[in-house]
Amino acid sequence: MSYAPNVPDHIAGLKAYVPGLPIEDLARRLAMPVEKIAKLASNENPLGASELALAAMREAAIDPSLYPDNDCTLLLDALSEALNVAPGQIVIGAGSESVLGIAAAAFLSAERSAVYTQYSFQAFVNAVQRVGAEAIEVPSPNFTVSTSALLDAIRPNTSMIYLANPGNPTGTRLPQQEIADFMARVPAQIVVVLDEAYFEYVPQDDGPTSLELVERYPNLIVTRTFSKAYGLAGLRVGYGVAQPAVIAMLRRLRAPFSVTAMAQAAAIAALSDTEFLDRTVSVNELGLKQLYAGFDELGLRYVRSFANFVLVDVGNGAAMAKQLEQHGLIVRPVGGYGLPAWLRTSVGSEQNNERLLRALQVEVSLVHD
Ligand SMILES: Cc1ncc(COP(=O)(O)O)c(C=O)c1O
Structure with a gap:
């Protein structure tokens, strides 16, 4: 048997x-x-990947005997400078998928629910289910996202909304102004995880940037990755940006030493290769x-x-x-x-x-x- x-x-x-x-x-x-x-x-x-990133990775590979810097100090500094946010506003993970997962672990439980759109990235679905929370899927007609439908779907036990912009597998996006209007209407006790894995490909528009919205809203987490435009998918490194109290919580849920020394070194170099x-x-x-x-x-x-x-x-x-x-x-x-x-x-x-x-x-x- x-x-x-x-x-x-x-x-x-x-x-x-x-x-x-x-x-x-x-x-x-x-x-x-x-x-x-x-x-x-x-x-x-x-x-x-960038030649600079490859060179940094090779250098870091010379001695793999030591554990990596668990705090990712140098990468935090480099990201802080590149994004113009404090190091205490960034959490680094083994791919942004891991940050999506620890956000679910932090804000969801079996008694809570999460809202996301139809055709959402599978990692959202999985992260919600892993913690035993209820998933509320909102229809996405013509592959577009309706922020009012997301808001209407909120229930008393909802504590998180996942939204990818652009979405995967749709590739469609919402203008930044619409994200800003959405954030203004989301109840403060609900955390929005705004997944920007494809951020670098999207031309800047007139609306407020997502990082500006992080300054305004303590219930916003923006995630990004080195896997796509930076060409480092095989190294597994991504990050989340939010206000310090949220980041401190997320950092406690990270798997220790999960971002390898090679990944940290390559990501720092990749950031410099504009x-x-x-x-x-x-x-x-x-x-x-x-x-x-x-x-x-x-x-x-x-x-x-x-x-x-x-x-x-x-x-x-x-x-x-x-x-x-x-x-x-x-x-x-x-x-x-x-x-x-x-x-x-x-x-x-x-x-x-x-x-x-x-x-x-x-x-x-x-x-x-
Ligand atoms: C929308 C979206 N978010 C997050 C990720 C995760 O990327 P990674 O874990 O490599 O950072 C992907 C990867 O395909 C994606 O499409």
Whole structure:
């Protein structure tokens, strides 16, 4: 008889996070060298990482015998300077996903509920369920977020709202003024976790910045990451910004030593490499245009994105993803988000975007023949 671990129901009901297919897995199956596989499934940076970050990482790797600085002192200083907030307003974690998780651990419990939108990033869903809290999902018609619907969904036991701007997998965003108006209406006892994993790709608009809103609202936590525009997804480093009392609470929930010495060193160097960041953003802009033009030509419907990925309607996302694997391309089916017709593709290098468009052309014409 198989052993059923004696865990609470909310843990037994947890779904495993489904990541993009690993390159090594497909390479083995197709007997193809890994270099030939293009992974467009996890919104990684097609330029790789900054040379400065790579050099810092190598330097930090020379002696791995010591534990890393648990307080991430130098990275806090660098972020404090770059963001113009006090070091005591920042918590650093092993990826921003870990900060999303400790926020749930801090503010939720089995008696409380959290509100988020339909098509929300899976990590929100998982973080809420892990702590046994109730999830309230708000519909997201046409992939947009209605802040009034989020507010209307609040119940007496709601203590947290998760909102990604831009959203994943939608790529849509709310203007900053709307975020500001939303914050003005959120009851003070409810914490808003504003996930800005794709912040660097979004052009500045006229509204107040999220960090300005942090100064105004003690119930706001903004999270960002080094995984996307900074190209350090493999190192796992991200952070949250909030007022000091909230940060002090979140820091107590961090897993000790979870941000490695290499990650800290690379993140500090990456912050200083503004040229790399600028190049990343312009390559992404060009890539989005390239993909839109290609999708238009193929007659495929897509959602205009403010991030480094696009949602495209291919009729049957899971089947198309399987077909694309035969072309050495890994994209992300999004059936798990309730979008079985769609695929999410990262914006890749010009060459890989072209490969994807050509492969789609072959596969789409096969379906229609
Ligand atoms: C909306 C959103 N938030 C957070 C993350 C987590 O990123 P990381 O844990 O690598 O910082 C991702 C990654 O895909 C994301 O799409």
